[in-house]
Amino acid sequence: MQVEMTVNGRAMSADVEPRTLLVHYLRDHLGLTGTNVGCDTSSCGACTIHIDGESVKSCTMLAVQARGAEVTTIEGLASNGELHPMQQAFMECHGLQCGYCTPGMVMAATSLLNENPKPSEHEVREGLEGNLCRCTGYHNIVKAVLSASGQGGS
Amino acid sequence: MTTTEQAPSGANIGTRKLRKEDPKLLTGEGKYVDDIHAPGELWMGMVRSTMAHARITGIDTSAAAEADGVHAVYTGADLADMGLWAAPLPCAWPVTADMVNPPHYPVANGEVHHVGEIIALVLADSRYGAADAAEQVVVDYEPLPVVSSIAEARDGDATAHSDLDSNKAYHWPLVPDPDALEAAFANATHVISAEFEQQRLIPAAMEPRGVLAVPSPHGGDITLYSATQVPHILKVMVAATTGIPEMKIRVVAPAVGGGFGAKLNINPDEILAVTLAHRLGRPVRWTETRSEAAFSTHQGRGQLQKIEVAADENGKIGGVRVHIDADMGAYMMLITPGVPLLGSFLYTGVYDVPAFGFTCDGYFTNLTPTDAYRGAGRPEASFAIERAMDLLAARVGVGPDEIRRRNYLNGGEAFENLETASTLVFDSGNYAPNLDAALEMAGYADLRAEQQRRRDAGESKHLGIGLCTYVEICGLAPSRALGGLNYGAGGWEHATVRFLPTGKVEVVSGSTPHGQGHETAWSQIVGDKLGIDPDDVTVLHSDTAISPLGMDTYGSRSLAVGGVAIAMACDKVVDKARLIAAHQLEANPDDLEFAGGAFTVKGSPDKTMPIQGVAYGAFTAHDLPDGMEPNLQEQMTFDPPNFAFPFGTHVCVVEIDEETGNVELLDYTAIDDCGNQVNPLIVEGQVHGGIVQGVAQALWEGASYDAEGNCRNPSFLDYLVPSAMEVPSLKLGSTVTPSTSNPLGVKGVGEAGTIGSAAAVINAICDALSPYGIDDMPMPATPARVWKAIQNAKGGQS
Ligand code: FES
Numbered sequence: 031m032q033v034e035m036t037v038n039g040r041a042m043s044a045d046v047e048p049r050t051l052l053v054h055y056l057r058d059h060l061g062l063t064g065t066n067v068g069c070d071t072s073s074c075g076a077c078t079i080h081i082d083g084e085s086v087k088s089c090t091m092l093a094v095q096a097r098g099a100e101v102t103t104i105e106g107l108a109s110n111g112e113l114h115p116m117q118q119a120f121m122e123c124h125g126l127q128c129g130y131c132t133p134g135m136v137m138a139a140t141s142l143l144n145e146n147p148k149p150s151e152h153e154v155r156e157g158l159e160g161n162l163c164r165c166t167g168y169h170n171i172v173k174a175v176l177s178a179s180g181q182g183g184s
Numbered sequence: 185m186t187t188t189e190q191a192p193s194g195a196n197i198g199t200r201k202l203r204k205e206d207p208k209l210l211t212g213e214g215k216y217v218d219d220i221h222a223p224g225e226l227w228m229g230m231v232r233s234t235m236a237h238a239r240i241t242g243i244d245t246s247a248a249a250e251a252d253g254v255h256a257v258y259t260g261a262d263l264a265d266m267g268l269w270a271a272p273l274p275c276a277w278p279v280t281a282d283m284v285n286p287p288h289y290p291v292a293n294g295e296v297h298h299v300g301e302i303i304a305l306v307l308a309d310s311r312y313g314a315a316d317a318a319e320q321v322v323v324d325y326e327p328l329p330v331v332s333s334i335a336e337a338r339d340g341d342a343t344a345h346s347d348l349d350s351n352k353a354y355h356w357p358l359v360p361d362p363d364a365l366e367a368a369f370a371n372a373t374h375v376i377s378a379e380f381e382q383q384r385l386i387p388a389a390m391e392p393r394g395v396l397a398v399p400s401p402h403g404g405d406i407t408l409y410s411a412t413q414v415p416h417i418l419k420v421m422v423a424a425t426t427g428i429p430e431m432k433i434r435v436v437a438p439a440v441g442g443g444f445g446a447k448l449n450i451n452p453d454e455i456l457a458v459t460l461a462h463r464l465g466r467p468v469r470w471t472e473t474r475s476e477a478a479f480s481t482h483q484g485r486g487q488l489q490k491i492e493v494a495a496d497e498n499g500k501i502g503g504v505r506v507h508i509d510a511d512m513g514a515y516m517m518l519i520t521p522g523v524p525l526l527g528s529f530l531y532t533g534v535y536d537v538p539a540f541g542f543t544c545d546g547y548f549t550n551l552t553p554t555d556a557y558r559g560a561g562r563p564e565a566s567f568a569i570e571r572a573m574d575l576l577a578a579r580v581g582v583g584p585d586e587i588r589r590r591n592y593l594n595g596g597e598a599f600e601n602l603e604t605a606s607t608l609v610f611d612s613g614n615y616a617p618n619l620d621a622a623l624e625m626a627g628y629a630d631l632r633a634e635q636q637r638r639r640d641a642g643e644s645k646h647l648g649i650g651l652c653t654y655v656e657i658c659g660l661a662p663s664r665a666l667g668g669l670n671y672g673a674g675g676w677e678h679a680t681v682r683f684l685p686t687g688k689v690e691v692v693s694g695s696t697p698h699g700q701g702h703e704t705a706w707s708q709i710v711g712d713k714l715g716i717d718p719d720d721v722t723v724l725h726s727d728t729a730i731s732p733l734g735m736d737t738y739g740s741r742s743l744a745v746g747g748v749a750i751a752m753a754c755d756k757v758v759d760k761a762r763l764i765a766a767h768q769l770e771a772n773p774d775d776l777e778f779a780g781g782a783f784t785v786k787g788s789p790d791k792t793m794p795i796q797g798v799a800y801g802a803f804t805a806h807d808l809p810d811g812m813e814p815n816l817q818e819q820m821t822f823d824p825p826n827f828a829f830p831f832g833t834h835v836c837v838v839e840i841d842e843e844t845g846n847v848e849l850l851d852y853t854a855i856d857d858c859g860n861q862v863n864p865l866i867v868e869g870q871v872h873g874g875i876v877q878g879v880a881q882a883l884w885e886g887a888s889y890d891a892e893g894n895c896r897n898p899s900f901l902d903y904l905v906p907s908a909m910e911v912p913s914l915k916l917g918s919t920v921t922p923s924t925s926n927p928l929g930v931k932g933v934g935e936a937g938t939i940g941s942a943a944a945v946i947n948a949i950c951d952a953l954s955p956y957g958i959d960d961m962p963m964p965a966t967p968a969r970v971w972k973a974i975q976n977a978k979g980g981q982s
Pocket residue numbers: 066067068069070071072073074075076077078087088089090
């Protein structure tokens with residue numbers, strides 16, 4: 031079936047099986063491979079994207095459920111060749127190593143700051159609970175999010 | 185020369201340079217295996233055993249074969265008949281001449297030996313189609329007795345392989361002086377004896393493993409993309425197992441999403457993808473699902489340890505004796521049998537131990553094979569000796585810091601090239617100042633006061649402070665030492681450094697990063713060595729067509745071997761450039777100074793030539809000294825003369841709620857000494873991640889199996905990889921004691937955090953609960969376990 035949605039500001043469409051997960055629609059059919067898959071139990075958050083401004087694990091819904099939605103993936107975050115402030119903060123705080131959790135982590139973190147622009151360290155940790163990272167021990171991820179919120183330097 | 189103040193720094197080495205790797209990874213440009221596609225690709229779907237030990241009595245593939253989009257279905261027998269295997273999957277480390285090594289083929293044929301072993305596979309034209317079709321294959325089994333633990337393997341009647349009469353795979357001793365060891369125990373005032381279980385761990389790199397094999401049907405070449413730490417080793421092993429000539433094989437490790445040892449194997453899926461793609465002339469691929477990873481990727485740890493420490497009345501150690509029963513799992517994978525032995529040399533820790541003995545028995549079980557996982561043998565060793573030190577402290581009646589001070593090598597003072605009872609020569613150490621720094625940063629005296637206050641007040645939230653003063657072996661490895669251990673390869677690393685005509689520099693490295701930031705760190709080294717901007721350097725790696733020589737990344741070896749190779753190649757480049765510059769400046773080479781990226785005739789500052797100018801001259805070759813080869817490029821294969829021995833002190837502070845048994849991490853301090861640091865930002869990141877992995881072993885993780893050999897917690901729903909919520913911010917510092925094993929004075933840091941942390945956490949828990957007489961806590965120390973221990977202790981008191 032044909033599934034259309036707006037992804038990173040552009041109208042997109044692909045012919046997919048009805049059971050296609052949104053994350054596979056983005057990755058395998060639209061070629062937007064920045065969004066990663068780290069699990070099969072909706073536990074890791076590697077697949078986190080924004081749908082109509084809210085962060086969502088894209089492995090937890092079907093592509094058809096996002097019909098007509100405004101989707102933002104990690105590929106849509108930087109603009110005019112400039113990293114988004116959250117991406118910049120991750121770089122400055124060394125908030126990534128292998129980078130596999132990073133797209134999901136950055137998407138979750140930007141949405142966290144949209145809802146709570148000045149979170150405490152505890153609130154950052156709580157807000158990122160659904161995103162697993164095996165490399166960083168979270169220390170520098172938390173630091174990056176606090177830094178992006180204008181609290182504490184890098 | 186030992187300093188404890190600061191790393192030596194050039195313009196770049198020692199600076200917190202931001203990573204070159206990041207912009208790509210932050211924007212989704214990084215390409216992992218599952219992001220790469222080839223036209224006409226077929227997806228493998230694996231049919232996995234649901235039984236841990238059984239004879240396969242029938243496989244019905246008919247429904248799967250007829251399913252839409254299915255290209256073929258193969259059983260183990262089909263593949264054997266097709267003549268696809270030149271040899272079984274390899275074990276590169278036969279630790280003894282008589283080690284038992286049952287043949288291990290990518291697909292079982294006749295008998296299965298662990299849940300999840302591949303029985304058949306389908307090839308289909310889509311991700312979902314392959315998974316669906318695999319589910320339609322029906323397998324009939326005749327169950328065989330299951331060996332589901334090390335204890336059963338050792339003590340029970342069942343054998344994990346029905347054609348073996350015992351589960352014992354090998355016995356490996358390291359007892360340099362048996363008489364001295366016996367005397368040490370005979371003369372001891374105190375003998376501490378303790379047993380620990382190192383539970384099995386699921387490595388859980390966030391990127392699941394995956395493969396894509398792309399053939400060129402007419403040329404006979406094949407390219408294997410794999411989420412691997414070891415493309416070079418994989419290439420050799422693909423040739424050995426498939427019979428495809430090695431020069432026809434190219435292996436690429438694209439962006440790799442973490443490894444931690446789990447991606448340094450030669451796996452059934454990799455070999456299947458290559459052979460089938462080669463045979464069919466079509467690309468073949470597979471991506472592991474997370475729940476499948478508990479079966480399709482090896483696990484870590486899996487040991488029963490017994491450690492005995494003999495000491496005099498002051499707690500001064502006279503001898504250490506260790507025995508390990510190690511769980512190999514169902515098969516010997518690449519370095520399965522050697523992992524426990526990597527730890528053997530470290531059971532004496534940072535201590536002056538006059539007599540030492542270690543023995544290890546390897547056993548087969550019907551569980552997923554074990555192999556390297558962050559630290560590989562060394563966290564286990566560090567755990568045992570560091571737990572034993574706390575037990576000894578309690579026995580002697582001194583603090584955990586004091587017992588360590590009394591036993592430090594060289595009295596805690598700085599040393600170089602010191603031989604230990606475990607036969608290794610430690611490159612350098614300076615342990616007491618490192619401990620002092622950690623205790624100060626942690627606020628140790630105040631913590632002890634607060635602990636006492638709570639105890640006096642009878643509070644129900646107990647404070648525990650745990651120390652671990654670890655040492656590890658890095659810089660794997662001197663090739664001769666590996667030969668002595670019967671390892672099947674060398675431990676060198678290769679580098680090429682070349683100037684391009686425009687003055688930019690290309691570095692080719694044989695080490696293979698998967699998150700460690702090699703591109704950044706190597707550029708810093710080259711920047712200082714050649715006097716150029718690190719941003720003018722590009723680092724090529726992880727593709728055997730581009731970097732044909734390499735021994736890859738594991739064992740905290742990349743910097744101490746690979747980074748050093750690059751530095752030495754740079755020295756050779758400068759040597760050649762000096763000859764060219766001298767020729768063109770009409771000076772004696774010895775009269776040239778090289779600084780800031782330019783050669784200058786001493787005493788004639790206007791007679792100067794930037795190295796980029798020399799490089800261009802080497803490229804045009806219009807005016808080179810007679811007989812000199814054009815171009816400015818040099819190679820170096822560095823074989824380290826010794827290992828490197830980083831060390832450090834971790835201080836963990838926990839709070840245990842007596843009512844619930846919950847252990848909360850209140851604070852964590854680590855002062856690591858990894859020698860000179862190239863990039864402290866990267867060093868800290870490695871330590872952070874390592875600490876959390878070790879803490880996770882202590883508190884949350886552990887692959888749990890039932891008596892039938894089923895893993896009870898294969899997915900992220902019940903295997904508790906910690907989130908940001910579970911861990912505190914970490915306080916890090918460092919001391920710097922340069923290594924004598926290499927000219928950069930570097931030691932390696934990838935595994936340090938993990939090696940120090942599990943013992944620190946369990947020591948903290950036992951410290952908190954010491955008023956109850958509790959001096960042991962199995963891992964993971966779940967609230968249920970801790971609560972039960974407290975209840976038992978209370979019951980015992982009343
Ligand atoms: S892939 Fe979506 S939560 Fe793990």
